[in-house]
Amino acid sequence: MSDKKVNFVNPDCLPVEHVTLTVDNAGVVRQIPALDPYWVEDRLLIVYEKPPLDSVMVFGAVDTWRASMTLYLDNLKWLLSLEHHRFWSVVIYHPKCMDALVSFLQESNPPYMPPYENTEVQTLYGDIRKYIFIVFSRLITNKESKTEWMTKEHMSALIYNKFVFTIPILWDLCLEYGVDNKQHMSRLMASVFTLQPQYETDAKTALAFVTEAFKYIILQVNKDYDSDEPPNLPETFNGFSEIHRPGNSKHNDKLTFNILQDLIIHLLDTAMTLRLFLEVYPKSVKVFRETNFVNSIVQMYEYGIPMLYTKLKEVGDRRSTGYPAAERHIAMARGELVDMFREVLAHYKNAIFSGQDNVSLYVEQYLSAMMDALSERLFMRDYNACYPVHEDIEMLRQAYPEIDTVKTDFILQAIYSNLYDEYSTNQDAMTNGHYGSSSDSDSDSDSDSELESEVENTDNKIPDHLKQESLITEVRDILPHLGDGFILKCLEHYGFDSAKVINRIFEDNLDLCLKDIDPSLPIIPEDPLDKQFLETGVARLNVFDGDEFDVMVRDDVDLSRIHDGKKKSKYADLKDVLADKSEVRNMGDFYSKYSLVCDDSMYSDEYDDSYDAMATPAPVSDNTDMRRPFVTPRALRGRQDGDYEESSEESSEEEEEAQQPSSSSRNRMDFCVNPEEVRARREAAWQARRGKGHRPPPTPKSTDVTGKPKGQGQEKEVLNNRDRKEKHKSSRANHNRRSGAQWKRSQGMMPS
Template sequence: MAMSIVAFENEKNLPLNELLLNVNENGIKRNIPALHEKWSESRCFSKYTPFPIKGGLVEEGAQLDQWASETEWFVKDMEWLLGLEHFRFWSTLVHNAGAIESVISFTQSAIPYYLSGVVRSSPNVFPLYSAALRRVLQVICRMITQHESDQCWIGKEYMGELLYKHYLISIPLLFDLLPVYGRENKHVLTLMLQTVFKLQPKYRQDLRVALQYLQSTFKTIQLQIETDRIDGNVATVGTLNDLAVYTLDCCSTLSLLVELYPEVRPLCSELGFEPSITNFYDNTIVLLYRNIFAKDNESPYLGYLNSARMELLLAFRSIVNLQLETILDNPNDSLLPADKFLCILTECLSDPTFVKDYQRHYPVERDLDILKQACPGLDFFKLDFVQNAYCGGEESALTNGHCEETIIPEENEGFGEATGGAVEEQSPGPSTVSAQPLSEEQKIEEQVQKVLDVLPHLGGGYVRKILSRYDGVEQAIAAVLEGNLPPDLAEADPTEPFIPADKLDSFFLETGIQRLNVYDGDEFDVMVHDTVKGVIKKGKGMPGGAKNLQQMLDDKSHVKEMKNRYQEYTNVCDDYDDEYDDSYDAMADSESKKIRLTAEMRNALVDELDDDEEEPEDEAPVGAPEKKPLDFCENPEVVRQRYEERRRSKFPPRQSGKPSEKDVVGKPKGQGQDTSVLQNRKHKGENKASRANHNRKQGATFKRNKGMIPS
């Protein structure tokens, strides 16, 4: 069926999605949309395959010739795709899946920037690979170009939906482009990222998912290394090298993303990338470096890990620098970002190796000066803590309060003596006493005590198991706090105590003698220890004492001791002061307890005193009765009599035939009652409940105060 375009006209400058083309199909003219399956070319696109590499160099031979032939066809396909008209280009991308698959095959297999030296070293590979690299970038740039000319353009919303719906541009594709083009084409990639996210806001949600996957990738690499270490599997050199390259690829992708597209930094901060970076830096990269160094101390992959460290430092700096930029842009509302900046730096102190490298490349003093000038209301206690931790000397910045040797990586060096590099020696401070070296058991016990100071709820045996898996106290504490322990330790009992080995068992193994005494093996056992505490008594007497009776009698050392003792009593004064006794008696009388007396008792005492004054002691009558001492409590009869007299004085008896004002008794029954008596009875019945419990509590209190009820 023959079909041809009568004329390509777009006089109204319509977008591609609204444009109709006049078509002559077998003599019949009709209009077909410019973006249609009929304009898609049924071409079979070739896919890119990577060139053969062996030992870091291009492998010459038949495989390289085959790669060159296939890559030539791939370049021709890209050039042909670029040469299509605007409507044919988009129709082919939308309706021919092979076109975008061919582009993706190159981005997934291309050489990243850190391996570009391999390409430049081969004159047979470099020209052809450079052509493919350039053509693919041109195709992707045309895919995100909205206006090619006045007549060839696509609406913004429609183009964004077209790219997103047909997977022409995706977040994995953009991530693949970063390590391939990011270093030499920063301006192009920056415009590309900004254009894609403006065309289609849905890519932002996909970007969040991709960043979360990148975080999980860091944990996966760490888990892979730790699992091989726990299970006792010796990782091969190839596996370790692949992990090193994969680590650098992930780190460079993150670093380039935050550098080329700064708008992603708030999302990274929201997802908590700062602690993920520091933890991965301090644990995974260091451990991977040591494993590779143990296999080959001159491996080129050690340089890849150093490059990964630099990428992580740059990414971390870009993310936390967002808070500083916010402070400088709006100083009046800078308290919250300043506090967040200090919290991030404080949280990083659990990773001393990262802290040391970050302080070396990006001194914190400058950032803290900005906070002091821009945020006068900031909590300076936190600021001083961070400043002392980072800038207060090597020990405070790197060991977090513990005196231990810490690995100090340089930009172009390894990770210390444990991995083959050089370790900075800490000069000891001035000391006048030479400390004795600690034994291995004492060092372990000291480390256990440091962990228990931070985590007192753990058992001593459990802490020793954790320390046996990690290189230092800080790493062990960080693993426990982050819940990043190996599976066997995570399932173990955290309260497991430490039970030291029984000395009798080792004694039995060495001598074959089994002793069953409860005191065997203690610090006084001469059968186990060469030197014991205390004094060993042999025979009569004690060491240093008299050997016989004559020597004991001749020993007069105790006489000198007693003489010195009695010398102290010669300074005693024998003067006697009689006034001292009188003053003491007067003071005793004044401080004696006063007795509360009733009126009758007070009168009785007065009478007795009068009698004493009138009659001298020596003229007392022979038959006079002895004076009664004061009673312990007053006689209840006397109390009742006195109370009755007081009552009679207040309420005199009524006259015969005349009722009292509040008389409720009245006349005998049958003689009739007065009106006042009836009113009094009524008033009493209405108000008898005004005082609770018929005054029983008040009466009991009264009796107790008077001594009638023992209490």
């Protein structure tokens, strides 16, 4: 028999996966790795069992359970007492070790269930729960001492490849310990996902499975078991064709109360587990976003929760003890779904308020999650009742002023329109299709039928012309590039729900029948002839059908525009047209407002307005006045010789200007000469005088020696410049140094 009581020796402090221990077995010395099946003891490890229920209590059942679970507790204590390498060897290589640990997570009492009434049972259960948590905490500890430790790389491969931790195990740990050990669970989850990032990929696969499970629950509660027709679900819900019933179930099995209880418990357990997973490990929001799990939450809340209440009334018995528990569990599942969405948004808000990098990215992700949730009105109404959205958006606006106001206004408008909708006013907050809680089943069924009929009438009501235009305007204000005809088609398809239409267009998630329509389609008015043909069955084929004078389709024809016979023209010829000044006289009233028109009797060409701007009136003309005689203004009389004299320079300029043709003829009756023209003429004269007898400077010679690039040929002038430079280069710069040195030596300036 081998001696397994060998002390662990690691003087070099090597990781445990590189340590080899020496074992002396009957004189035979062996080298055995520290992690090896050799160190596994032959010990019976039993699995955990649920305690007996009080309702089906059998004599001696509690004592039997206590004895069995005491042995289970001793096994846990023994496992924790092992050395580091023996502990890991048992966990990895013992065939029943992980089954024993996981059995407790599968059979434990979840938080939504009441504690056990028996004090002894509850005490023993609490001890087992404590040691299970310690075992899993030790499984993520890679270093216990200087000599007993394991590299993180080896540990990450070990826990992943040996299935020590899996996503179901992690989720069960969250459900069992996430309520009262949130801080320690956060460190545990962060360590696992940091050690092995591959768990994020597994989490995506697990969320995809949960999505299918939600769809299966919706299918079960919406299916009509008396017919082979598919469930009457909206077109927005996809994926039902991929769901298959279990192989051992019959197609005609009806939904019973026990099956309904299982569906409710499964929904509650899954919702609470995912909510706690988000709470203890907020970074998992990234996985939820990548799998678009928010849509699954909203759809489950919209199409699953109300039907669970309905099916509970159909197959349940109010007098049974299980009915109140099932009703309470549905309410808890509703709260967990709402809180799950709250945790998703809380991750984005915490990142924004903490001032992390890429704040704009978190703001966009927050708004995107809100837009996804707006696809169904029931969920958003209940969420807003629990957590007012306008308060969160107001805080976001203060923390990030550059937030997209179009999206925030659209979100608030959609929520408010949902709150004050006729459908929502008939129910209290957080009703979810569960109308009333009265004990009288008849009154409940009557109120349910009345509300259902009211909702049906509201949904099927076709809006009038004015309301239709207002809905089109509401959509066009946010999406101005769309045509009115395309918006009307979308409104008709989605039951005249403008918020739903805007959300679908933003998400690019329109149905196939709408994607083929031109987005710029205008509204095409209805042809009255088509309506007449449908009413009478008579098709009229005429080029004037439907015009403004068609008495067959119009009752308000303008008879003043209809003339019988030849109509006499007002004017006989063009001369009469030109002679008619009635239009000119009519314009006098219009221009009189601007004081631009006056009567002929008030206008006089001889009126002197020289003194109109002065305060004193103009002097009255009198022949006895001995002042200077009246002189005609110079601007109004012709030019005469001797009126004025100019200098010789100005006269010469005028002569030159007279000889040259002027670019623009100047009116001699102008009051004064344009100064610009005077300056231009003087400049031209000065330039002309300056050019007399003046020789322009010679054109500088080109000294270009560079020329064109090599291979393209050179001009003759460049070649001449090169020869000239080569010939005269000794006369300047640093050339002719030999003759200069000889002259210096001759003068004794430098030794020879």
